[in-house]
Amino acid sequence: MSTVDSATLLIDGPWEHRFVAANGARFHVALAGPDERDAPLVVLLHGIPEFWWAWRHQVPALADAGYRVAAMDVRGTGGSDKPPVGYDVPTLAADVAGVIQSLGAASAVVVGTGTGGEIAWAMAGLHPRHTRAVAALGAPHPLDTRGSLRAAIRPAAAKRLAFIQLPSFPERALTQGDLVSRLLHEWGGTPDWISADDEAVYRSAAQVPFAAHSQMEQLRWIVRSMPRPDGRRYHAALASTRPLPVLQLHGGRDGIRPAAHAALSSQTAALVGPGYRFELLSQAGHFLPEEAPDQVTDLLLSWLREVAPID
Numbered sequence: 001m002s003t004v005d006s007a008t009l010l011i012d013g014p015w016e017h018r019f020v021a022a023n024g025a026r027f028h029v030a031l032a033g034p035d036e037r038d039a040p041l042v043v044l045l046h047g048i049p050e051f052w053w054a055w056r057h058q059v060p061a062l063a064d065a066g067y068r069v070a071a072m073d074v075r076g077t078g079g080s081d082k083p084p085v086g087y088d089v090p091t092l093a094a095d096v097a098g099v100i101q102s103l104g105a106a107s108a109v110v111v112g113t114g115t116g117g118e119i120a121w122a123m124a125g126l127h128p129r130h131t132r133a134v135a136a137l138g139a140p141h142p143l144d145t146r147g148s149l150r151a152a153i154r155p156a157a158a159k160r161l162a163f164i165q166l167p168s169f170p171e172r173a174l175t176q177g178d179l180v181s182r183l184l185h186e187w188g189g190t191p192d193w194i195s196a197d198d199e200a201v202y203r204s205a206a207q208v209p210f211a212a213h214s215q216m217e218q219l220r221w222i223v224r225s226m227p228r229p230d231g232r233r234y235h236a237a238l239a240s241t242r243p244l245p246v247l248q249l250h251g252g253r254d255g256i257r258p259a260a261h262a263a264l265s266s267q268t269a270a271l272v273g274p275g276y277r278f279e280l281l282s283q284a285g286h287f288l289p290e291e292a293p294d295q296v297t298d299l300l301l302s303w304l305r306e307v308a309p310i311d
Contacts, residue, residue, distance in 0.1 A: 047114020
């Protein structure tokens with residue numbers, strides 16, 4: 001099987017591809033919007049099995065509205081570095097905080113979907129100085145997931161996550177088998193939500209050397225850290241989150257996270273504070289920026305005008 005060069009994932013569009021140094025590594029961002037560093041920065045974080053391109057519908061719209069937008073390839077994906085370690089959420093959040101500073105901003109609105117949403121929640125707890133507001137799409141608060149794991153994950157998705165804990169087999173299924181397609185179709189709102197061409201892009205992204213292992217390591221850490229000391233330290237840090245504006249979007253047909261258990265519990269709502277807004281996209285699944293692009297864009301823009309108004 002031939003491998004894919006990550007340069008093929010630098011897809012042309014109304015954005016600039018830039019590489020920035022942060023947290024001891026190099027990260028790719030698709031950057032759009034005003035060059036002025038006083039324009040509010042919005043950092044977009046993809047989930048699994050995606051890369052920055054998951055935000056292709058939102059980047060130009062947010063930039064046209066006057067925001068400086070950076071769709072980031074998280075550690076281990078797309079054009080970003082793929083070191084052998086560092087796929088725990090605290091390190092991934094430190095990467096984002098470093099990218100914000102490397103782009104010349106003191107803070108940013110951090111928007112994440114899927115596992116990117118978990119990183120966005122972590123930014124509020126671990127890097128509040130660099131986090132202006134948080135939007136989490138298809139990503140219930142990690143403390144709520146920890147408190148009711150059985151209810152927070154659909155049974156079929158739990159079986160898929162259990163398979164991912166195995167060594168080597170999931171990576172092989174991503175690069176040589178059909179695991180990318182299965183994740184997209186099983187977790188999406190309808191089996192045919194994604195086109196064959198778009199699905200092929202994500203299959204190619206998984207074949208970039210070391211990308212498959214990196215993405216599986218992210219999911220392994222989220223599951224395995226639950227009972228471990230590093231996981232307990234992470235959740236303790238989240239429990240001291242200061243209140244800040246939060247937008248949470250969730251798909252009514254999310255194939256991994258049931259909508260009934262998506263909104264904040266009373267305990268986590270007390271952490272987030274009064275600036276919390278929850279929206280259910282009833283016909284969409286887990287991959288909201290692509291399954292409901294116009295709806296997500298409109299909701300983000302209306303919320304951004306409140307939490308990060310353009311001067």
